[in-house]
Amino acid sequence: AQSVTQPDIHITVSEGASLELRCNYSYGATPYLFWYVQSPGQGLQLLLKYFSGDTLVQGIKGFEAEFKRSQSSFNLRKPSVHWSDAAEYFCAVGLRTGTASKLTFGTGTRLQVTL
């Protein structure tokens, strides 16, 4: 069965600093990978996704992620964090079921941004 590990439960960075959130997955085939963000009291918003092709994926809000098959990783990065980026971030792998996909999520990383 597929699984996703986010080893960092909580990360604190200063505004303007760079950010990297780690994600490792376990999946037998080529994975479909996603990063979602959840602000307090809100649903999940898709930041970016990887299906195939270029292993460096650009997303919204200045985020990017790099798929590394050899390391089974899909880390999320941002060169300069803004205070509004404070939220919880979830990495997920999609498994095809019928004509849709069900997502298996990591446990999330809560990002705190200090001014």
Added chain:
Amino acid sequence: GAGVSQSPSNKVTEKGKDVELRCDPISGHTALYWYRQSLGQGLEFLIYFQGNSAPDKSGLPSDRFSAERTGGSVSTLTIQRTQQEDSAVYLCASSLAWGTAPSTQYFGPGTRLLVL
């Protein structure tokens, strides 16, 4: 509507009561999903609909949980004889059907359920 909507936004109930949670997907989205977000279990898949049928119910935790979808649109998740461990945020998502790759799932704001 512009996005996925869910109602109610919050629900407090007593142990043993039945509850119904509603999800209204994005217009035109044929796939609809229910997930549960709880402190102990994180985010977990419950059930998925394609049209009005539910090909994958593998995540439903017990037979107290059921869901239906009518008219290929609105879905209702029903929890019978609620237990305290059912307390969680129930998230609904919708998407287009799989084409050559997974379609993006768009999530609603969730229903926060508290069972006393």
